[in-house]
Amino acid sequence: MLKTPPKTELELLQRAEQLAGYSFAELAEEVGIAVPQDLRRDKGWVGQLIEMHLGAQAGSRPEQDFAHLGIELKTIPLSYSGKPLESTFVCVAALTGIHGLTWQQSHVKQKLSKVLWVPVEGERELPIAERHVGFAKLWTPSEEEQTLLQQDWEELMEMIATGRIHEINARHGEVMQIRPKAANSRALTDAYGANGKKIKTLPRGFYLRSRFTHSILTQQDNL
Known part of the structure; x- marks a missing residue:
């Protein structure tokens, strides 16, 4: 049975705590969905499973x-x-219509203002059905973390706004990077080139670096 949205932060945390220690097979059976053989075709399955148990509706x-x-x-x-096995997707990066956009107004800041992190076993040789959920952690960025995120966002958005999107690579950004995000190379979107004219390019997404998320998960109340 699908959960209704939690009414309070405390209720959400209690639901998340109750998931700790359960396998994906157990949780999938409870909500009546099948466990996929691999996650390459069902990349968002784990997130959807946890959402169903916590009552997320976005x-x-x-x-x-x-x-x-x-x-x-x-x-x-x-x-x-x-340790986190991969970087964490935050949201799609806007490539047009960004003139005058500030960090305070940004989708990234909104998404990261408060995050419930739910760690799960992720080693590839572990069968998906046998992977377990860990102890959740509710996180609000510290002033220092906010500053690092804002600096990366402003640097990356300035590169996009000035037509230097193709110069952005994995080295840019201390705690957050921009990477292509598309199902295939034909899924192109609009952006601006160095001459100010529109070009076609792959969609991009903001991702938190794994060393940053590891520092979040291990601060104060350790998992």
């Missing part, structure tokens, strides 16, 4: 998963040593 809409509580949900696959 789906693919560009808002926080628990907008009425101001909380975003992020599942994060960990290695055996407890």
Whole structure:
């Protein structure tokens, strides 16, 4: 049975705590969905499974998963040593219509204002059905973290706004980077080139670096 949205932050945290230790097979059976053989074709399956148990309703809409509580949900696959196995997608990067956009107004700041991190086992040799959920952590960026995120966002958005999108690579951004985000190379979108004219390019997304998310998960109340 699908959960209704939690009414309070405390209720959401209690639901997340109750998931800790359960396998994906157990949680999938409870909500009546099948466990996929691999996640390459069902990349968002784990997130959807956790959303169903917690009562998230945003789906693919560009808002926080628990907008009425101001909380975003992020599942994060960990290695055996407890380190994130990949960078974490935040949101799609706007490539046009960004003149005058500030960090305070940005979708990234909204998404990261408060995050419920739900760690899950992610090692590839572990069968999906046998992977387990860990202990959730509610995180609000510190002043220092906010500053780092804002600096990266402003640097990357300036490159986009000045037509230097093709200069952006994996080295740009201390805690957050921009990477192509598309199902295939034919999924092109509009952007601006160095001469100010519109060009076609791959959609981009903001991603948190794994060393940054690892620092979040290991600060104060350790997992």
